[in-house]
Amino acid sequence: MVFVMNIVKIMTKYWKVFLLQGIGYTLLLSIIAVAGGAFFGSLMALAKRSRLKILKFIINAIVAVVRGTPVLLQLYIGVFVFPLIIPKLSSLPYIYSVSIVLIINSSAYVSEIIRSGIEAVDIGQMEAARSLGLTQKTAMLSIVLPQAIKNILPALGNEFIMVVKETSLASTFFVGELMTAYLKVKGNTYLTMECLFIVGVLYFALTYILSKILKAWEGRMKARA
């Protein structure tokens, strides 16, 4: 009973911190990471199929490092290293460096998902397109990629949801997302359990709604063809 009362009290006072700032930044970071990841991940997946050995090597290295190290470590490194490379970043809030790390991280995973999706498309589709005299690029864009994307939608959806959860690690740098909101409010109220509960429900609600939206979208894509 006290627990519920506390939650109500917390929410009346701090709802802005949780719902506006917390969810806002979590969504912002997720969307940046996923959009950037989808864009650069596609480029990386295509570049990996090019003949340039150096390019392939660099991309393989990035993917291996990203997959082989914890996100938290990547965030630490990014926050310390990026401002050294791009001096302008040192005068900006951490969220900029954090965003870059999340984009790189998600690009690496998305590129692997797309690569496997492309490889799962029957080689005969590409060959038929090329035999008609279409260029590699046209064949890829009109025939192979659309089929690959349809196959990988569930995996991409999972990646999106993973990203939403991984943004919580950014709270280490107090960037303002949900987990930062938790740290702030807990610091003021000392009501750890209640705050954890609120944040947990919010994360769950976010990912649940997201997964429903993705499912619906997937269904629509499947229905076409």
Add this chain to the structure above:
Amino acid sequence: MPEVMLDIKNIYKNFGDLHVLKGVSTTVEKGEVVVIIGVSGSGKSTLLRCMNLLEEPTYGEVWMEGKLMTPVDPYLHFDVLRTSKTYKGLVAGGLSDEEAIHKIKDEDLLKEKHPKTEGPEYAALMKKIYGDYHIDINLGRQKMGMVFQNFNLFNNKTVKENITLAPVKIGKQRLKDAKKRGETVTKTAVDIEKEANEKAMKLLERIGLQDKADAYPSTLSGGQRQRVAIIRALAMEPDVMLFDEPTSALDPEMVGEVLDLIRDLVKSGMTSVIVTHEMGFAKEVADRVIFMHDGVIAEEGTPEEVFNNPKNPRCKDFLSKVLY
């Protein structure tokens, strides 16, 4: 003089250590129907796929209507060989012209050597031949239709889109290029689409599948799919058709409809190269039969010669198993 359409010169194809084609040469004349037979694994598909460069030959050249589709193979041009430093070194070392050329070819002395290491004269000549005769691989392929064993219709496109995709994409690209060159063009992109659609509908009518225009390939029977695949290739108005076992993946009751269409096509004068296990059909439509064995043409001749009077023992053996 018969007009040579496709000229295959001394094609070798290695997959790593596996030597699949070991020096295949043949020409296909305009209007000719060449049927390729042979046991599984003898290299029939690989040869066919080398013709439109779906497989890149390891050595040798493919010429389509007088244009070179592959890189220049120096071994096929003695005048090029003679300009190489390797040749000059051998001749200076006391070999005759013939000996030097033989030695270079037999020991593959130019293998993977950059033209530059063979001297500027050699590099320049290689470049000149290439420049004079080479055709863009996509342009070459537009003149060759290919039909696959597994149909390979585009799964994400309707039947009609399957047929119009290449004509529309390539037609629009040509339009763009023509505009870039500053030529006056009378057609618009919309015209190209309209024409492609009309042609697709005509082709579909020809095979009696006009009501399937908006269906997806997955809803078609095997025989229907293969017939659509054939007219998809025809929509590009190719000069040669390549068929790789077009009926092997079909249920027996659907073989007939596909063979009928191919028969129609070759009877109307379409130059064709057909890999098939349908011996009756081969006998009926072929102007020339090629028997492949172990990566080489082991026997070649008119259907009468090859089927009734084979000379090669392997060919005899093969035919005794497939003919009754």
